[in-house]
Amino acid sequence: MTPRTPCRIHSRCAMALLGISLVLRGLPAGAESVSFSMWAVQATQEGKTEKSYAAGLEEVKSVLAPLPFDTFEKISIQKGVPAAYEDDTRLKIDSTYALVLHPQAKEDDGRIRLDIRVETRKKPTAPPVNALSATILLKPGEKLKLQGFSLPSGGEMVIVLATST
Amino acid sequence: MKTCGWMEKVEVYFDGEHGDAPGVEAHVAQCHECAAYLKQLQVLRQGVAPLREVRGIEDAQFGAFMAGIREEIETPVRASFGGLWAMVSLVAAALIVALAVFSMFTGPQPVKATEVKSISTDLPGATIDVKSADDGPTIVITPSQRYQEDIQ
Numbered sequence A: 001m002t003p004r005t006p007c008r009i010h011s012r013c014a015m016a017l018l019g020i021s022l023v024l025r026g027l028p029a030g031a032e033s034v035s036f037s038m039w040a041v042q043a044t045q046e047g048k049t050e051k052s053y054a055a056g057l058e059e060v061k062s063v064l065a066p067l068p069f070d071t072f073e074k075i076s077i078q079k080g081v082p083a084a085y086e087d088d089t090r091l092k093i094d095s096t097y098a099l100v101l102h103p104q105a106k107e108d109d110g111r112i113r114l115d116i117r118v119e120t121r122k123k124p125t126a127p128p129v130n131a132l133s134a135t136i137l138l139k140p141g142e143k144l145k146l147q148g149f150s151l152p153s154g155g156e157m158v159i160v161l162a163t164s165t
Numbered sequence B: 001m002k003t004c005g006w007m008e009k010v011e012v013y014f015d016g017e018h019g020d021a022p023g024v025e026a027h028v029a030q031c032h033e034c035a036a037y038l039k040q041l042q043v044l045r046q047g048v049a050p051l052r053e054v055r056g057i058e059d060a061q062f063g064a065f066m067a068g069i070r071e072e073i074e075t076p077v078r079a080s081f082g083g084l085w086a087m088v089s090l091v092a093a094a095l096i097v098a099l100a101v102f103s104m105f106t107g108p109q110p111v112k113a114t115e116v117k118s119i120s121t122d123l124p125g126a127t128i129d130v131k132s133a134d135d136g137p138t139i140v141i142t143p144s145q146r147y148q149e150d151i152q
Helices: A004-026 A060-062 B005-016 B021-030 B032-052 B059-074 B081-106 B147-151
Strands: A033-044 A071-084 A089-092 A097-106 A112-120 A129-138 A144-150 A157-163 B115-119 B127-131 B138-142
Touching: A033 A060, A033 A097, A060 A144, A060 A157, A071 A097, A071 B059, A089 B138, A097 A157, A112 A144, A112 A157, A129 A144, A129 A157, A129 B138, B005 B021, B021 B032, B115 B127
Parallel strands: A144 B138
Antiparallel strands: A033 A071, A033 A157, A089 A097, A097 A112, A112 A129, A129 B115, A144 A157, B127 B138
């Protein structure tokens, strides 16, 4: 039997360290899906002296505050929605609009690369049209605003999108 | 196991160092145990006798003996592959440790801000703009007046 020299022992320890570190570093974070939260808000200008926010919009109040509107009403809030990579996840907002999320991958720096579409229908029976198509790199914890979607009831719709992973 | 008190004297007698050899011989003649012990010592000595032979170096051989030593001393040492492999192993281990430490401590890149890579719209006459702010970007779409009227 070949005696174990210190060099051989060190080599084996080093290889084990390398393997462990590479495995730890290479573990896919959040492997197959990513979680999103979406706030769809009706923003109107009604001449109020102080801006008002509907219940449920506390988390996005600071994001909405700089917008040139004084009244923010909730249209749809969907939190912690899982979206599989390389697949469409449709979030219906109302009878006119839907947000479609298509996560592509998690970048090395932690951002989520995803395609988003805001589909709109003039009538419920009409085929959807892409009011907006975009590819974004979304930083976890940061909020993306989509603004300017006309609403039948007046004002415009603001969509706030965030990922927690 | 030594039980007879004379056994140590028997050992000294066997080595030829005991002063009272006749006394020991007289005791051995009477004591079976000491007699057996003495016999055992004699057998042992006969057994190891060949090992005690010391080969001397005759004067005639001395020159060749010294020449052999000189040859061993003066012959250049051949490269030791054992030492080379040890060095290679050490260097490889050091490289692997360095890689492991680098891999562990460099970690993932710092997360950059949200970024809009591309935007488009299928709404006729609509324009799109991206506004950057500290709290993240805003994509602003401005539909045409006609579309807004259609929706409302």
